[in-house]
Amino acid sequence: MDIRKDKGVLKWVLIVICFVFLSVFLLLPLVYIIATAFRAGIQGYIKAVTDEYALKATWLTIRATLWAVGINTFFGISAAWCLTKFAFKGKKLLSTFIDLPVTVSPIIAGLIYVLTFGRQGPLYGFLDSHGIQIIFAVPGIVLATIFVTFPFISRELIPVLTAQGTDEEEAAALMGARTFTIFRKVTFPHIKWALLYGIVLCTARAMGEFGAVSVLSGHLRGKTNTLPLYIELLYQGYDFTGAFAASSILVIMAVIILILRLVIEQKGKKEIDINR
Amino acid sequence: MKRKSIIPGFGLSFGITVTVLSIIVLIPLCSLVVFTSQLSFSEFIYTVTRPRILSGYYVSISTAFIASLVNVVMGLILAWVLVRYNFPGKKFLDGIIELPFALPTAVAGISLTHLTTTNGWVGKIFYDLFGIKIAYTRLGITIALIFIGIPFVVRSVQPVLEKIDLQYEEAAFILGADRRTTFWKVIFPEILPSLISGFTLAFARSIGEYGSVVFIAGNTPYETEIAPLLIMSELQEFDYAAATSIALVMLAIAFVILSVNAFIQSMVSKRVSGLA
Amino acid sequence: MSETTEKTVEQIENPASYVELKGINKHFKDFHATKDANISISKGKLVALLGPSGSGKTTILRMIAGLEHPDSGEIWIDGKLVNNIPGSERGIGFVFQSYALFRYMNVYDNIAFGLRIKKVPEKDIKKRVTELLELISCEGLEKRYPSQLSGGQRQRVAFARALAPNPHILLLDEPFAAVDAKVRLELRTWLKEMITKLQITSIFVTHDQDEAIEVADEIIVTNQGRVEQIGTPQELYSNPASPFVATFIGNSIQVKNFDRFRFFEKPEEDVTAILRPEFVSVYKKGEKVQYSKSVEEAVVEDIIFRGSNLEIKVRLHDNLISSVRSINEPAIEIGETVDVFIFRLFVIFKDRIELFYNRSLNNETVII
Secondary structure (H helix, E strand, C coil): CHHHCCCHHHHHHHHHHHHHHHHHHHHHHHHHHHHHHCCCHHHHHHHHHCCHHHHHHHHHHHHHHHHHHHHHHHHHHHHHHHHHHCCCCCHHHHHHHHHHHHHCCHHHHHHHHHHHHCCCCCCHHHHHHCCCCCCCCHHHHHHHHHHHCCCHHHHHHHHHHHHHCCHHHHHHHHCCCCHHHHHHHHHHHHHHHHHHHHHHHHHHHHHHCCHHHHHHHCCCCCCCCCHHHHHHHHHHCCCHHHHHHHHHHHHHHHHHHHHHHHHHHHHHHHHHHHHC | CCCCCCCCCHHHHHHHHHHHHHHHHHHHHHHHHHHHHHCCHHHHHHHHCCHHHHHHHHHHHHHHHHHHHHHHHHHHHHHHHHHHCCCCCHHHHHHHCCHHHHCCHHHHHHHHHHHHCCCCHHHHHHHHHHCCCCCCCHHHHHHHHHHHHHHHHHHHHHHHHHHCCHHHHHHHHHCCCCHHHHHHHHHHHHHHHHHHHHHHHHHHHHHHCCHHHHHHHCCCCCCCCCHHHHHHHHHHCCCHHHHHHHHHHHHHHHHHHHHHHHHHHHHHHHHHHCCC | CCHHHHHHHHHHHCCCCCEEEEEEEEEECCEEEEEEEEEEECCCCEEEEECCCCCCHHHHHHHHHCCCCCCEEEEEECCEECCCCCHHHCCEEEECCCCCCCCCCCHHHHHHHHHHHCCCCHHHHHHHHHHHHHHCCCCCCCCCCHHHCCHHHHHHHHHHHHHCCCCCEEEEECCCCCCCHHHHHHHHHHHHHHHHHHCCEEEEEECCHHHHHHHCCEEEEEECCEEEEEECHHHHHHCCCCHHHHHHCCCCEEECCHHHCCCCCCCCCCCEEEECHHHEEEECCCCCCCCCCCCEEEEEEEEEECCCEEEEEEEECCEEEEEEEECCCCCCCCCCEEEEEECEEEEECCCCEEEEECHHHHHHHHHC
16 A cells, blocks of 8 residues: 555645635534524523524424425335336436436525416416415425425435345345335345435435525415524524524534434445445 | 336336426426416516626626635545545544535525624634625635535545555556656546536536525625526516526526536546447 | 675576565565565566465565565565665566556557656657557557457556566566456467567466466465465476475375375375376276286266366275376276276375375386
């Protein structure tokens, strides 16, 4: 390995550049949020985060996130299974469509739902006569959240399943195992870490989504405000302590997610090493 | 559609995949197409060529481009440091790179804004020493987009760099190449495709970014108004036609960027795998 | 007398040391990869480093190339101590196991790489590359990328790239491992011809004894980090220096109770013998043979068709012994009782190996 060694100076210069860059761009904003959140003291902080509307916004965020993670897990598994275990026409097109939502600006994601379910949309008449409201209501928020995180889980599963191939499933099928048995006993053990990893990424994005949700929410305080929208509201009302206090909830969740991500990655790697 | 596989569950997984995909992605996208077809062409051209709109595109694209370039350089250095060096704090560095994925964009946005106003921790230094304003300028937008784009380049280069066979460097070494020549002639061509890929992903994401930018931008027309914000303001005035027109152009831009990348990647894989 | 003149004298006295390793040791963490290796290779020879995987053969090659550094010991090339000279200045060409052709450079640029580093004028580079492409019969492929070449072509291009800067020594790490069986045989012959033509001192690593025996002038056998023996293929065959070499070279079986064979005696010590197919002859009952008085009976257990001949396996005193028989001789069947004659075997003592001959070979004339 010694031919890969760089001279000491270059190595440490590059390492220092990395630390400075990441400290300024990533850590400083994080530290700043926590510092500002506590500027009004512990009392002020507790009061801000236990505010009725803050709690309602947190609850809505959790609900939307659970929906998005649930649906995308269900979808991600069947999409990954379908795309990796079978050969069929239009496979490439299907996978392109699945990946499409991440390349679309969140604002545009919001827009297309407004166009579909809004007053001028083709479905409005039907939905309205049944008393279903989607945009400027919770279903819209949930839909937008699902959209922006749509490929997050399938994208983690597909490479793992592709690498694993179809031999094991074919062997199980030849022995007469049925779909769910094959999935549970043969496929699932391969993908469990990738799945968990995808769920973590999906959760992170879902709870933090701002643009798409912002378009669809109608900004009804206590009804359709998710945590990021509530933060915006406070911020625009110049309640900075409140905004940063609410932000700190999301910061803590983000840090937990980063730690989970590292742990899952380590465990998954270990498992793969053992299986080799 | 021919099915040769003996693995069961094709119909089920295909059905679920297509159904969910249709509800979440395809139908809403179709309504965008349907709505667009109702627009008159002249109206469309008029809308998207309004100076304020054009300036919005310009601001979005130019700041996204510069931010992505910065991220290419920093992403390469970060990936290199993480793959090739051992040093205390490496795990930590590797972990926080993902922060922009985990931290909600709006939270990042308000924090970066407060840090860089002329009274902020960082902004004050720059204003007092150099007379440079960061928040509420295009520089501020660029900073926010750098934050958003950091993980893209690192995560696309890192695995490729890890996989480079030591033999290439040894071969170059025995033929007399020094570290610098080996890097530029042997290693760099190997990671260039992933660097381009990381750049495109960061660039496409940055153009559509809303949450982190909207606070720091200040949203002065012709100066710091980004394209997604323009869609948002049209929506708030219920001018769906204008919003859709602007969105269509943005989708087209994203499509072109991603197609260019797909083309480059397919050229590269042809060369490397020999499937010419 | 200064050291340099001393060396010159030594070189004249001992021309067998163009590449010389003296007391080389190398550890990888706790693993002792090379144990006190002493090797001397003379100029122009084609040498094989032969051993099972993990025996340290590749480590020796990499140390000669300067890709690894020995913990102790000296490496001399052409009368110069090269321990502190970087690999690129040792006058070495290296062909990697999977060739390590630069994927983003075409054939021309790959071969030209080393010359460009040395700042050779582009005109001369063109001349040299053209010359090499002709040598490896790959004219017209200069614009191709490595992925567009066949396995054999890749090997040749890797060979040309290593040769481009005119090295004095060519090192090849498992040069035939990455191509399929048929191409491998072709390449072996090709490489031997090439190296003989160019008269370049070459060392290649292999785990395949047939490959080593067929291609090399001299073989260095390694095992568990030690150099077991250095010699020509014939020497290794007829005079194995260690039990390992005796078992590793050739298709051999071990026999414990060889004193039960006719006309063989076992010494006092507890020893094992090694028997090779070519030491044994099998005759059909009643076949007229020279040693008919000294044969013993055995039953055929298996017959394996080897293309040009047959391998006959017989059970003799609880040992399954192999012998080779021409397909032109009268056919033998499984289960048949045959006559077996053992010419000789290697007996492994603690400190040496001895060749034991069938005593009747000496006595035959006397007895009759």
